[in-house]
Amino acid sequence: MGQAQWRNTPTGTPAFNKELMKPSTVTPLSPHGYPGALDNLRGQFLLLTAVLLSMACITLGWFFANQQIGTITEGLYRSGSLLGKNLATNSRYGLVSGNRDELARLAHGVLGVEDVSYVLLFTADGRPLIAIGKDRWEQLLPKPPTVLSPINPALPSLRWDDTPAVGAVRFMKSGVTFSEEQGFTLGDILMLLVGQNVDLFYNVSLPIHTTVSTMDSSLGLLFEQYDESVGGDDTPSQSLLGIVEVGMSSLSVQAELRKLMWQAAGMTCLILLVGLLLLVFFSHRITIPLRRLTDAANRVANGELQIDLPSAPAGEIGNLTRVFWHMLQSIHEREIALQDLNRTLEARIDARTEELRLVNGKLHELNRRKSLFVSAASHEIKTPLTSITCHLDNLLMGVDGPLAKDQARVIERVQVNIGRLQHLLVDLLDLCKIELGEETIEIQAVNLGALVTQTVESLQSLAARKGLFIDVHIPSTLPLVAGDPEKLQQIVTNLLHNALKFSPDHGTVFITGQPAEDGFVQVAIQDSGCGIACEEAERIFEPFYRSKHVPAQTRGTGLGLPIAKHLIELHQGHLWVESKMGQGTCFFFTLPIWVRTYRKSVHHDEPVLISRRSSSFGRSDSSELPK
Amino acid sequence: MRSAPLIACVAFAWLTVVPDVRPSDAAEVAILKSSVLPYYDEAAQGFRAMLPQQVTVTEYNLRGSLSTGREIARTLRADPPSLVFAVGLKATLAAKLELPDTPVVFTQVLDPERYKLPTKQMIGIRVLVSADRQLSTIRELLPHMNRIGLLHDKDAHPEFLSEAKQSASRLNLSLITAPVQSESDVPNALLALRPTIDALWIIQDRTVLTEESVPFFLKTLLDAKVPIFTFSDTLVRQGALGGLVLKPWELGRQAGTQAIQLLRGNTKSFGTLLDPEQSHLVLNLHVAAHLGITTPDTLIRLAGTIYGPGTVAQHSNRDSGIQ
Incomplete structure (x- = not known):
């Protein structure tokens, strides 16, 4: 065991080497x-x-x-x-x-x-x-x-x-x-x-x-005391x-x-x-x-x-040498495996990318077809619904003869449901247009304060039914924003409608506007509802998503927030939400300030100027804003 | 009334256990030792052993210096102790010179008369076994030998020699004395005396007995097979047949007894020299065997120390005292 000598062969296989006893050059x-x-x-x-x-x-x-x-x-x-x-x-x-x-x-x-x-x-x-x-x-x-x-x-x-x-x-x-x-x-x-x-x-x-002897007193005394001078000095x-x-x-x-x-x-x-x-x-x-x-x-x-590894004598040094040799062999094998992996990795990535691209294309195609189908279906449904609505109006107005009270009540209920269906179809059409890239906005200077006031007035009846108070704080000095007034109103309506819907009776909804950084204006709409859980902050912007905390009797299509988010992003703005459970929810969105050089029309196929901003509670990503 | 027996028991125990403490027992005693010698220490220990526990004992050592002893005694004179026990000549002289009014008991003084001891405030214990006791022992040890030789300084020991002659006469012994004038006369005197005697009696005479003369005595008389009776354990061990030896501890004990009497006011022994109450017989059976002497069993039983075959150990536990 003590005489065994190890080395690495060119193939990495360990072998004995009897000529390795000669000292090798030592690197300092x-x-x-x-x-x-x-x-x-x-x-x-x-x-x-x-x-x-x-x-x-x-x-x-x-x-x-x-x-x-x-x-x-x-x-x-x-x-x-x-x-x-x-x-x-x-x-x-x-x-x-x-x-x-x-x-x-x-x-x-x-x-x-x-x-x-x-x-x-x-x-x-x-x-x-x-x-x-x-x-x-x-x-x-x-x-x-x-x-x-x-x-x-x-x-x-x-x-x-x-x-x-x-x-x-x-x-x-x-x-x-x-x-x-x-x-x-x-x-x-x-x-x-x-x-x-x-x-x-x-x-x-x-x-x-x-x-x-000093013990013999008789003889001792004889010799000791026979001194004539005993009476004198010391002796x-x-x-x-x-x-x-x-x-x-x-x-x-x-x-x-x-x-x-x-x-x-x-x-x-x-x-x-x-x-x-x-x-x-x-x-x-x-x-x-x-x-x-x-x-x-x-x-x-x-x-x-x-x-070539040094000889491996018995004892701790030998053990260390053997361990080192095993480690070296392992490194060598991993090196070879890494080289192989490097060689094949690029091809594999390309193949996988191609696969992903194809799947993505297919998904896009499927999504487009789905949107086309939904759009066509919605459009085809909308036309007869409009006709139905006219006939129902005529019936209620007594054009075709007077109606009994029960009949009128039934007709009114049908009319309300058809109204809701029409609203859903409108939302679906809007969403399909956005997803198909057919949504266009006409950019112009918009007075956000006037727009919000107008929207609040349109929803005042809803607020009055629940006894809610809408508190608007938008300074008159707030700069004009660049946007499509109709789309912006739709955005504000969707968000304010949500806030009114989820606020408890006799509550207050706050709408505030203020200049933000980098040439934007920030608007916040805050309710006093039940709040949104942290894990749902992103999912509420998905179509048809319904939070598990929303009461069952609360109705809605689940399309308002996705549409608002897409529209905001078409305006190169950003929409996000901050909420705490039980303490209400606040939706924020930003819109660019109107500048003269701003283009009049923006199409979603054109290069996007503002990066997508993800929303979460308490933070927001940085933005690249137009100068 | 139930506690009456208990009180009686306590009173009885008190009277039984508590010793009879007299005012004199709470006295202060000073021990003056002439030098650092084991036999002085033993004497002091024997003295202490006899004193009541209430007596306060302070020990002083002159370390062979009379002047030191006088300084110590002068210090004591300022606040004199109840009694002084002086061990050795220099300590006794220091007490005599510096503490003339303090009661003194002394011992371990070889020739007290020579220094006019004791004074009227002193009691002395001799370090000398009486001539009669020594000759009586010689008589018992050597019953068939009548001619006892004695070398002595011609000017010393007149009283002792007189007593010796009387005792010898009483014991039917012929005491042949050989006076010498100086140390140099000793060899010739001994050689002249040797043929005329059956045994030699060596007494504490410094003129006769010197470092130089001891081996001469022993060698000469052992060669001539003349037994020696002496006073020293050392001499018996080195070649004498036997001797009556005084133990320092016993002398101290005897001094202690006298001290107690003095402290209790019994001063009738003041100014007297007392003979030692106990002496110990020492025998050398090797020498006896060499000389062809059969030692009487009674003496062997009485002997405190025996040097001989199988009897190296000292018989210290026996009551070997000879009264």
Whole structure:
């Protein structure tokens, strides 16, 4: 699995490629060129690991060295303490008897030990008895009875127990110094690293006690209280016979420490080297496939889809490579499908357009034929109806003899229905003429205020029957509009008739007129009816559409609004409606202001100057108006 | 009336439980110790153990300095305690010099007469087993040995030597004394004495007994198979046959008993030196075996400490005191 290598064949089929192990050219990700050493993943890995390894090695080395220093130094303390205790025990009788030769013999025995640099013996009150040393100490130490102080300055006042007092002794410019700090300082370690020895000695001080146990009161009292000067000043405890100081050289410790430090440094370097080599190896396994993948992605981004993919090792990188390969294959397939689609799409659109055009033509033809049929039928019906109406008028007028009351009432009802039928036929004829393109308008300057007033007066009887009030607000300064007076009156009549019909009794219908933008005049007719639902705002302009909210007893042909809309549009105006359920409806229409250059006659086949304006509640489309 | 039995019980319990507190028991006692030594501490602990809980005890340590002791004593003089217990020579001297009117009980002073102790406001507990008791023990330990050698400073211990001679006579012992003038005379004196004695009795004589002379004594007499009877546990452990040893805690306890008497107004012991009430027999059965001596079972049973085969442990729990 880890050795599988994938590539795209020219046909897009995946295949194994065993020659893809060679590194491919990597396109730099950054626009300014190849990334820096620390900008890429491998460099960061290397740096981080090197830092971590170095810190770990140094910390461990320091800890190990400290442990070793402690152990070795402790061993030195113990050696010094054992030698000192041995010397203290053996020198008791020599001290008691004042036998300096014996003491010197014992001290030289201790000095013979390799790490011992000096041996000092003092009486309990600090008087020197023996002072011998090796190397530099041999010249440094004066021979007793020359005045010599103990190396540890605190010795005369020290309260002894069984624990040796240990301190560090150094050669300084000012002489020999003693300190209770016993470890190596950083400066000492640096000196050791550069190959220099440090003048550091460990001074082990021990008391020389009498052989009498401190628990033996009888013997203790005997030795303690047999002092003639007991009644005088302070006297030291008789159990302390003297003090021994043994100086232990730290040279062996230093040699061991130097060796340890070099070993630790060597180990650190070795670990670093091995660690970095391993890191390079593993980072190579990670970053090379990533870089190849990046290169491939860049080539794909540049539109090259048929590329050799890098090898797919096991693990996350391999998964990523395989996923990328699948994605690439998918893109390639989609690219081919898109190209095929592009090739056939135009032809398909043309074919479909032709189909649509043919269907549209057929529909237009059908519509035309329907309109011709309706027009012819309406016309043929209208003529006998006119004749019927004349005869009915004659009957009612008693031309053919007087009628009984019941007969007259029947005739009147027939006359009313024939009137409604005639009205319907007129509307149908108008609509057919419009749809057949036979409707013409005679454009002239129209005083819209006078026209509205005239229309209101013609419908006043209808308004009076329902107790409605028609409130007209059309300023006298309103500009003349360009339109056919007869058609405009038909428009206003249709809209006002609707408003009166749908307003409740004793309501008010408002008619307002005002100049609109871009050379138009806007007229609004508002009723206080039940309103039109939002979804019906467009459909009410369709022929014969009847809103479901209209009461059943309300009559109408359903042709008034479509005719008004078509007529308005013939005038290059626009008709729309705004309504809220339960709050009434307001129809708006616009008409162009009369200008001298306006043509006298407009036919619907001529180019339309005003785009169709769709209506909806609360908004209206922008219009292209004549200048 | 129903509560009458209860009141009676409470009253009885009160009288039973509550100790008899006397005004003297609520006294203040100062302990002066000459130095930081374990046996001084033990003596102080023994003293404290005898005091009632109401007594306030304050402890001072001279740390081997008489001048420090005198300073402490001067401080105490401003507000003197009811009693001072002095442990060791320097503490006793400090009390004698700076607190002459304060009652003092002292112990752990080796040769009090030499320092004119005790004064009339003092009671001392000797750190010396009487010659009679020691010779009686020698008699029991070595029933077949009559010649007892004794090295001593020719100017020291006249009373003790006189008492010793009387006791020896009473016990049918021949006390052969060898006075020495200085430490340097000791070896020759010992070598001269050795053939004439069956056993050597070592007493607390600083001229005879020094750091240097101890190993000489032990080595010389062990080689000659002459038993040594002494006063020190250390010497018995190092090679003497036996000894009567004083325990500091017991000396402190005895001092405590005297202190209580003084605090209660019983001052009839003022100015006296009291012998220690108890001493402990220490035996070294290794040495006895080396010398071919059969130690009487009665003494082994009485011994407080025995060094010997299988008897390393100290018999501290036994009542080993020799009255």
